[in-house]
Amino acid sequence: xxxxxxxxxxxxxxxxxxxxxxxxxxxxxxxxxxxxxxxxxxxxxxxxxxxxxxxxxxxxxxxxxxxxxxxxxxxxxxxxxxxxxxxxxxxxxxxxxxxxxxxxxxxxxxxxxxxxxxxxxxxxxxxxxxxxxxxxxxxxxxxxxxxxxxxxxxxxxxxxxxxxxxxxxxxxxxxxxxxxxxxxxxxxxxxxxxxxxxxxxxxxxxxxxxxxxxxxxxxxxxxxxxxxxx
Amino acid sequence: xxxxxxxxxxxxxxxxxxxxxxxxxxxxxxxxxxxxxxxxxxxxxxxxxxxxxxxxxxxxxxxxxxxxxxxxxxxxxxxxxxxxxxxxxxxxxxx
Numbered sequence: 609x610x611x612x613x614x615x616x617x618x619x620x621x622x623x624x625x626x627x628x629x630x631x632x633x634x635x636x637x638x639x640x641x642x643x644x645x646x647x648x649x650x651x652x653x654x655x656x657x658x659x660x661x662x663x664x665x666x667x668x669x670x671x672x673x674x675x676x677x678x679x680x681x682x683x684x685x686x687x688x689x690x691x692x693x694x695x696x697x698x699x700x701x702x703x704x705x706x707x708x709x710x711x712x713x714x715x716x717x718x719x720x721x722x723x724x725x726x727x728x729x730x731x732x733x734x735x736x737x738x739x740x741x742x743x744x745x746x747x748x749x750x751x752x753x754x755x756x757x758x759x760x761x762x763x764x765x766x767x768x769x770x771x772x773x774x775x776x777x778x779x780x781x782x783x784x785x786x787x788x789x790x791x792x793x794x795x796x797x798x799x800x801x802x803x804x805x806x807x808x809x810x811x812x813x814x815x816x817x818x819x820x821x822x823x824x825x826x827x828x829x830x831x832x833x834x835x836x837x838x
Numbered sequence: 839x840x841x842x843x844x845x846x847x848x849x850x851x852x853x854x855x856x857x858x859x860x861x862x863x864x865x866x867x868x869x870x871x872x873x874x875x876x877x878x879x880x881x882x883x884x885x886x887x888x889x890x891x892x893x894x895x896x897x898x899x900x901x902x903x904x905x906x907x908x909x910x911x912x913x914x915x916x917x918x919x920x921x922x923x924x925x926x927x928x929x930x931x932x933x
Contacts, residue, residue: 654920829867
């Protein structure tokens, strides 16, 4: 009995949980579980996108006016920053697969820097909105009164900004959680916990990061680029 | 195989494509296409999302079929939410 157990444990990777047959099955189960979680995340953001699309159709003039008050340059730079961070994550997973510990740590730190740069730029944009009194509420004020000859209703433009802050706010919260996960990941990568045989946390944290990137890929054209024609 | 290791070159290629598509979506927004501006923006965004899902998230090379079932189901539920809601609100008196 003791002998046979010893043989089995000798063959195991220490990271293999005993209810899995082998490492590949364990990795596939983790990936599947992560995708199930991401499916719930798609529905969570989907509700906000649905509200956005309905109101955008109703109050198009106000949505266009609100969209024009955002900085396209900052929005586009942030999109590029997130795409770069997705590249460093993808290359990081590859470094984990090929067992390059130092490269993995460097790529994870780069990802963290890109993530923090994104949040910093987002903070600058929010601060500008705060100064311009574009936060929905009692002190809300919008300069324009018409766009393309159509009148702007201040109540309707507050709906645009409510959705803007709700959607970019929930996205930023996901980014902050992502930064926390990647700090944890960097620490354990530095300690050498991840090997070509076991890198599941890197892989599924990467899935989360890419998902948050995809949400922004939709948010950028929908919030910043509604109606730019002259 | 879930262990399939993609080449770095492929990742760099996807990265460049995503950056170019970001430029295209900004450019397309300045052209007056009427109601098709929204459609073009959503098509380009979806193209970018598909590239990220297939290559960065390794779905193209995943051996686990259940993962693909979950992804397709999630997109189906999202479409139920969006298409049914919008076909309702879209055919009503606005405002």
